[in-house]
Amino acid sequence: MSRYLSVVIVLSLVFFASCVPQKNIVYLQDKGNTNDTIPNLIEQQKPYRIQINDILNIRIKVLDQEDATIFNPTGDGGLEASPQERAYFDGFTVDLRGNIRVPQLGEFKVLNFTVKEIEEDINRRLLDKEFNEFAQIFVTVKLAGLRYTTLGEIGNTGSQVIFQERATILEAIANAGDIPIEGNKKEVRILRQYPHGQEIHRLDLTDINVIKSPYYYIQPNDIIIVDPLVQKTLGTGTNGIQTFTTLLSIVTVITSTILLIDRL
Numbered sequence: 417m418s419r420y421l422s423v424v425i426v427l428s429l430v431f432f433a434s435c436v437p438q439k440n441i442v443y444l445q446d447k448g449n450t451n452d453t454i455p456n457l458i459e460q461q462k463p464y465r466i467q468i469n470d471i472l473n474i475r476i477k478v479l480d481q482e483d484a485t486i487f488n489p490t491g492d493g494g495l496e497a498s499p500q501e502r503a504y505f506d507g508f509t510v511d512l513r514g515n516i517r518v519p520q521l522g523e524f525k526v527l528n529f530t531v532k533e534i535e536e537d538i539n540r541r542l543l544d545k546e547f548n549e550f551a552q553i554f555v556t557v558k559l560a561g562l563r564y565t566t567l568g569e570i571g572n573t574g575s576q577v578i579f580q581e582r583a584t585i586l587e588a589i590a591n592a593g594d595i596p597i598e599g600n601k602k603e604v605r606i607l608r609q610y611p612h613g614q615e616i617h618r619l620d621l622t623d624i625n626v627i628k629s630p631y632y633y634i635q636p637n638d639i640i641i642v643d644p645l646v647q648k649t650l651g652t653g654t655n656g657i658q659t660f661t662t663l664l665s666i667v668t669v670i671t672s673t674i675l676l677i678d679r680l
Contacts, residue, residue, distance in 0.1 A: 440645065441597055443586065444624040462630075463530040464559075464582070467609055468514060470636050471507035471560040472526070474538065478551045486519050500577050503560035520546060528611060531557045564634055566592040568642040569599035585619060585626075588634045589642075595621075599642045606631055607639035 439445065466472070476487040508516040514527025521541050526534050534557045542553050561577040571593015578591055585604070595601055601621040608615055608631070617631045626632055634640070 439622065440600075440602060441622075443601065443621055444626070445622050446624050447622075448625075463532070464635060465528045465530055466510055466514075466526050466534070467611070467635075467637060468510050468512055468527065469609075470510045471503055471563075472510070472516060472531075472534070473503065473507050473558045473560045474518065475556045476538070476542065477554040478547060480551075483547070483551070499579065500561065507560040531559070559636060562588075562634060563636050564588055564638040564640060566640045566642075569644045570595055570640070570642045582633055584633055585621070585631070585640070588638075588640060589621075592640075595642050598644050598647065600645050601642075603643065605641040605643075606634070607641065608635060609637045 474487070476484045478484045508518065510516055510526055513525075515523045515525050517523045518538070521538065524537070524541070526537075529537070535555045538555045538557070539553055542551075542555070543549065547553055558581070561579045562583050563575065563577050565575055566573050566589075570589065573592075576588070576592050578588065583591075585606070589595055589604075595604075604619045604621055606617045606619065608617060619626050619629060619631060
């Protein structure tokens with residue numbers, strides 16, 4: 417009888433240890449506030465500064481647009497190319513020295529500049545070399561989509577693109593198919609590129625205070641890594657039904673083995 421009791425106790429412990437608690441699943445939990453009102457969280461967003469391998473979309477408009485044809489790409493990627501491919505072929509990629517090369521304007525540095533500073537720099541160069549002040553120059557510079565990579569326990573791994581000015585880590589994860597129950601939302605890692613090298617930052621997406629983090633907004637070339645929970649490693653299931661089914665199979669095997677041994 418003691419043998420059966422021991423087996424039941426062990427299996428019960430495995431059952432409770434293998435189920436993923438709700439607190440590990442839910443995003444943006446208010447862990448420190450006992451009131452019904454969620455505290456106001458003030459966003460602090462600094463302008464993004466261009467890094468190596470970023471792709472810039474540059475458009476130049478003047479009073480006589482035919483004079484600006486050479487500056488504006490006409491779709492070298494082909495009509496059948498995807499938006500990502502067109503952005504790659506038509507955009508200006510920041511090289512390893514932090515420069516881009518624009519027709520007629522030549523090569524110049526953009527590393528660590530904001531898009532606003534690049535617009536002003538191009539406008540100044542156009543006035544110096546190509547146009548006068550009556551040309552009514554209008555320059556727009558945008559990132560050709562937010563490109564990032566997802567790895568680990570996430571819906572879709574690999575290279576991802578969001579075509580907007582900026583995006584939060586939650587938007588980036590949703591764009592990649594979300595984190596399944598087996599993924600660790602409490603310690604999502606971001607490998608980020610800086611001029612001095614790369615750094616790793618960790619975010620707890622189950623805590624509402626993640627909104628205050630300076631890493632809450634992703635940047636181009638970020639690598640988002642989601643590790644699996646220990647429950648997936650155990651292979652016993654991530655919810656009660658899966659765990660019960662797995663343990664029932666184990667109990668059946670163990671019981672059959674014990675009965676066979678007792679008969680010998």
